Amino acid sequence: MRHDPHFSHQxxxxxxxxxxxxxxxMARLSEWVADSYISHKSLIDIFIGQTENYLNxxxxxxxxxxxxxxxxxxxMEFEKLKSEVEDEKNRxxxxxxxxxxxxxxxxxAKLA
Amino acid sequence: MIIxxxxxxxxxxxxxxxxxxxxxxxxxxxxxxEILAGGATMHYDEEQMLLEYGCKxxxxxxxxxxxxxxxxxxxxxxxxxxxxxxxxxxxxxQEIRDKFKIVVEKLLL
Numbered sequence: 001m002r003h004d005p006h007f008s009h010q011x012x013x014x015x016x017x018x019x020x021x022x023x024x025x026m027a028r029l030s031e032w033v034a035d036s037y038i039s040h041k042s043l044i045d046i047f048i049g050q051t052e053n054y055l056n057x058x059x060x061x062x063x064x065x066x067x068x069x070x071x072x073x074x075x076m077e078f079e080k081l082k083s084e085v086e087d088e089k090n091r092x093x094x095x096x097x098x099x100x101x102x103x104x105x106x107x108x109a110k111l112a
Numbered sequence: 113m114i115i116x117x118x119x120x121x122x123x124x125x126x127x128x129x130x131x132x133x134x135x136x137x138x139x140x141x142x143x144x145x146e147i148l149a150g151g152a153t154m155h156y157d158e159e160q161m162l163l164e165y166g167c168k169x170x171x172x173x174x175x176x177x178x179x180x181x182x183x184x185x186x187x188x189x190x191x192x193x194x195x196x197x198x199x200x201x202x203x204x205x206q207e208i209r210d211k212f213k214i215v216v217e218k219l220l221l
Contacts, residue, residue: 103185107178
């Protein structure tokens with residue numbers, strides 16, 4: 001089977017880039033949930049699903065000991081965010097939490 | 113725990129502020145008074161504390177510092193201020209970013 005160079009997988013990337021992809025997703029999700037949840041609902045669902053896949057991919061890889069606590073903490077927070085994303089009363093709080101983790105992951109990607 | 117810093121933080125204060133996110137602190141900086149509030153889960157709460165302290169909204173900007181990597185970010189929901197020509201959650205003005213960084217470094221690093 002020929003490997004198509006136009007379709008690389010997340011796990012083809014170095015670990016820090018994989019983490020940055022998660023970070024960027026969280027920033028996107030934060031913006032959409034805060035500003036335009038209804039019009040972006042389908043995208044929000046897609047990107048939550050993609051982020052979940054990214055996290056599953058990470059769990060099979062050789063993460064540095066320095067980064068593991070951050071990843072574990074984020075995985076716990078992500079599960080909460082996933083379950084609370086449809087709560088319309090707390091959208092801004094959800095968005096802030098997502099943005100906070102986008103920032104933390106961006107800072108710490110190089111530790112992965 | 114939210115702490116308002118008007119001078120360099122002690123180790124104990126930093127430890128308390130790190131409670132929420134383990135070595136990452138969300139901060140709101142008054143770039144004019146050169147003080148900051150840090151340690152909350154939400155920038156909004158830090159902003160409110162500084163407003164009660166006598167700060168003016170226009171001088172308050174949000175971001176974070178990660179002690180694990182020594183890096184500073186300039187992202188916060190409170191930074192969206194069209195009337196100050198900041199339409200992003202990121203602090204767009206290089207001048208304000210520089211002032212923000214100076215205060216964070218002075219009080220936390």
